[in-house]
Amino acid sequence: MTELDASFGRAFERAFDSLEALADTISESLQSQVTIEDDHHNVIGYSSHQLESDTARLSTIIERRVPNSVLSGLRKKGILQLLESVSHSVRIPAINEIGLGARLAVCIKNNQTVLGYIWVVDTGNLVEGHAERVIEKSAEIAKRFLLKQRSWKAKQDKTHDEFIWKLLTDCYQSDSMIRKDAEALSLLLPDCYHIVIFECNVPINDEKVARLRLALTAKSQARLACLTASQNHLIAILSLYSTASNKADLTSFIHAFVQGVNEKKEVTITAFGCSGKYDKYTRASNAYKETLHILSLKKLLPFHTRQVVHYDDLGFLMHVPSIIEHKKNSDYSSPLLQLLREHDRESKSDFMKTLATYLSLNCNAKDTAALLHIHANTLNYRLNRITEITGQSLKNSNDFVSIYLDILTEETSSINQWLPSRQDRND
Known part of the structure; x- marks a missing residue:
């Protein structure tokens, strides 16, 4: 056994109370700078007693996360893919275009699950074989630390989820009991809140919840009290920080969050809804039902x-x-609609479609004619004939509302075929 291996053994036999301590021990053993990241490339430990060697590491330490430009460069070169596919450490040459010097790196894994990464700056002083043994032993220590941390977090998340679902399913009898349980879980409940549901194109697992939580909390306007998921629904209990904020501010916040998530293309939010504003948490089940009603x-x-x-x-x-x-x-x-159905069937006309479109477009003749691809005069003729057939005038507010409700409730499937469903239409 070499002197290096003997000192290495002594240094790593002790228990580590943090990943910062592990990073410093690796650094002392190899006389080089060390960074430890989680599986999302957030910095969770780094050696603190040496000057930064390159711009990539300096930016990583300052931002507490690997910059996207560096991650992109590592992916393009296939380096991250290589690290994640092998069980040993890898020496990586410098990539000057992303400001990254040479590195010795290893992926921290539990079986095939990536837990994180250890990066050691290689200035040419890393003894071959010894450096690899140090970093691979360190990965085993980091793995145990991260698994323990994940286990604790999973228990905490489960307890938080149980609290949230008790709220949403009306299991509490009083606000005082709710706030007592929230305090025990270190959850700060705002005085007033909304419940927002984001419906996604895929089921939301724990990893996606964590990523979406980061995206939500990155928006400085909103205070996120609770977050959970059910199948493809991300459910948030939140409020705006500013007491002067209004409904328009909340709408802007929701739209900005949805746009940011959809631009990343990891998850697509396909629909969303927000409850009314509540100040009693015993009404959380009502708020939840309101939001589900919107999505329905x-x-x-x-x-x-x-x-x-x-x-x-x-x-x-x-x-x-x-x-x-x-x-x-x-x-x-509706007997009135029955008259139109019979006329359309006998005359092969489109009076029902014309009326449904006209009412759905707020009686805007120009937009209706454009959507139906007919001349304005043709539209006027059809509307006059509809009045003659039904004996009802669309200028009478009572008749107007009654006819519109009858169409929406009796011709639901047809109206969805006749009208576009794109949410970005402004008409």
């Missing part, structure tokens, strides 16, 4: 809800499902 209506009537964010944006649309259910139970259908 966005599926039922995508065109009509394309710009809806908040529950009170729904207006009378929030009652549409109840009306549909009532009509099913009472076996009722």
Whole structure:
């Protein structure tokens, strides 16, 4: 056994109370700078007693995360892929275009699961064989530390999730009990809150929740109280920091978050909704139901809800499902619409489609004619004929609302075929 190996053995036999201590011990053993990262390339430990050697390491230490430009460069060169696929350390030549000097690196893994990385600056002084043994032994120590940390975090997350679901499912009898449990979990509940649900294109696992939590908390306008997931729903209890903030500010925050997530393309948020503002946490189940109702209506009537964010944006649309259910139970259908159906069937006309489109576009003749690809005069003719057939005038507010509700509740499937469902339409 060489003197280096003997000192290495003594240095790493002790227990480490932090990854910072492990990084310093590696640094002392190899006389070089060391950085330890988690699986998301956040810095979780680094040696602190030496001058920084290159811009990549300096930026990493300052930002507490590896810069995206460096990560991109490492991916393009296949270096991260190599580290993650082998069980030994790898010597990496300098990559000057991303400001990275030579490195000795190893991937910290538990079986095939990546837990993190250890990087050692190589200025030419790393003794071959010895340096590899030091960093690979360190990876084993770091693995035990990170697994223990993950186990504790998993237990904490499970406890937090249990608290959130008790809130959402109306299991608490009083606000005082809710705040007592929140305090025990070190959760700071704001005085007022909203519940926001982001519906995604894929199921949300723990890793995605962690990434989306970082994205939410990176937005300085909002205070995130609780976050959980259920299948493809990310559920947040949050408030805005500023007491002067209003509904428009919250809408802007939600849109900015959705845009930021979708631009990264790891997860796509396909729909979202926000409850009303509440100050009693015993009403959290109501807020949750409001948000689920928004998402349900966005599926039922995508065109009509394309710009809806908040529950009170729904207006009378929030009652549409109840009306549909009532009509099913009472076996009722509008005699007025029945007249139009019969006329369309006998004359092969499109009066029902014309009327549904016209009412859905706020009686805007120009937009209706454009969407139906007909001349304005043709539209006027059809509207006059509809009045003649039904005996009802669209200028009468009571008739207008009744006809519109009947169309929305009885012609739901057809209206979704007739109207575009893109949420970015402004008409």
